[in-house]
Amino acid sequence: MKSRLDRYEEFIEKEYRAGLTKPDEYSLEAVTPELRARFANKEFKRIVFTGMGCSAIVSDIVRGYFAEIDSPIEVHVLNDYDFRFLAPSSVLDDDATLYIISSYSGHSQEPVRAYRQLKSKQDRVLLLTSGGTLAELGHADGVSIAYWKLQQPDREYPLFHVSQYFAILMDMFHELGMLDDNHHTRLAELSDQLERDYDTVRRGLVERIAYDSRDANLIMIASPKWHESLLKLAKMHFNEMAMVPATRNFFHEFCHSEVATLSDPEHKHSILWFADPDDDDYTLAKGENLVRLLTEERHENRNVHISRIDLGEGDFLRKYFNALNIVQHTALALGRYHETSSRDLISESAGNPWYHSTTIEAELVGA
Structure with missing residues (x-):
């Protein structure tokens, strides 16, 4: 596996702008007909995103962007699972609130705990993940799942792909009826602008x-x-x-x-x-x-x-x-x-070995 900084440099030069033009690397096949119907009927007036680290960071961009364009959809971002201290009950208990629980790996414990807290609200929960424990729980309970399907993800540093995450969410929200525009044209233009702007x-x-x-x-x-x-x-x-x-x-x-x-x-x-x-x-x-x-x-x-x-x-x-x-x-x-070498402190302190370099390297050897 290439070094962290070599991968980072390659990403900046080749994938950062390109990610804006890859909005289709996801799947909505596991979204239930019931939740699709609620989208079609325009029943949701707000989204509560919950997740940790980079799995949730794109939701902050969505929040800022929706505020800028005066979207009628409220966006709240909760980076923990003790919701009582993060949002009022008028938001949390409203049937017009959609919960999106985000964990790229699907193995982070905080989103899993958030999901377990939302058992009574599963009819308005959408899991956003690539698999893992979160997807297994959602599949077993019949809960809606949107799957990331990135073709070339950097397993250790998902933050590389925020531009693509944003493009995917714009397309996803359009497919679900929450946005009138899928943003394909705007983001393709933006990709070209970014190249010229970095002068x-x-x-x-x-x-x-x-x-x-x-x-x-x-x-x-x-x-x-x-x-x-x-x-x-x-x-x-x-x-x-x-x-x-x-x-x-x-x-x-x-x-x-x-x-x-x-x-x-x-x-x-x-x-x-x-x-x-x-x-x-x-x-x-x-x-x-x-x-x-x-x-x-x-x-x-x-x-x-x-x-x-x-x-x-x-x-x-x-x-x-x-x-x-x-x-x-x-x-x-x-x-x-x-030139600081990583000690894998993120995966170890978060208790998620899925991101650990030794786990990734072992899987590459076994592939």
């Missing part, structure tokens, strides 16, 4: 950010529009691929609290401000003031670097996937700089 200016920005972020704690800040949808996934890329510490916060909250830690830090910090030209004037002016404060020629700023990542022009999708492309290239550069 010398953005390449230079990546080089500067990667250089300033060496041996630094990364702090990402953005407005609410991007905090969940973009920064959550960006943190995964920095944590899992570059294996560097990265945190995220709402821009205004950061300015009212955490910024104090930058008064005279002993260790190096790199602040990434994701600036949307559509943010209100107050936010943009406040951001420029923050840049000024942290770039002044003074002793206390010696270990502080701040970079403005302009999300640029276009709609939500163009801004999102351009920004993610910058994050990926930066994470790759930092990963090459640090």
Whole structure:
């Protein structure tokens, strides 16, 4: 098996944009006629996604996108199974709420526990998985299942395929009657735009950010529009691929609290401000003031670097996937700089050996 970073580089160059044009690698054959009828009758007014890690991250993109386009479908994302503290009963107990339980492997325990909590609501549950324990339970109970059918998945790092996950969900929601547009044309156009948009200016920005972020704690800040949808996934890329510490916060909250830690830090910090030209004037002016404060020629700023990542022009999708492309290239550069070897801490701490490198390698040998 190729190294983590070699696979990552190959993915960025060959598969990131291409994933947007592969919306058909899934199956709805295991969706029950009863649930299909509820979709056809427009009975659902909201979706509650629940899942862990990258299995659920595409739902945050859907949530942000649906909000941007003023979709009548509410989207809630719950990254745990103790629902009582994550959403009100008016959402959880409403017959107009569809639950989508997402686990790419099907072996993560948290989605399995979420499923067991939803026994009384199985007529409005859709499992989203490639198989595993979750699929076995759903099949035994006659619950609807949508299967990922990616032709060339990276087993260890599903986050590689978020662009394709999004394309698949847009097609899936169209097939189920929740979207009028399958997004094939828009996402094909976006794939071409992303290639043109990653120009010398953005390449230079990546080089500067990667250089300033060496041996630094990364702090990402953005407005609410991007905090969940973009920064959550960006943190995964920095944590899992570059294996560097990265945190995220709402821009205004950061300015009212955490910024104090930058008064005279002993260790190096790199602040990434994701600036949307559509943010209100107050936010943009406040951001420029923050840049000024942290770039002044003074002793206390010696270990502080701040970079403005302009999300640029276009709609939500163009801004999102351009920004993610910058994050990926930066994470790759930092990963090459640090050359940290994986200890498989994710699979071991999550208790899911399906993602463990030794499991994958053993299966490759036996194939």
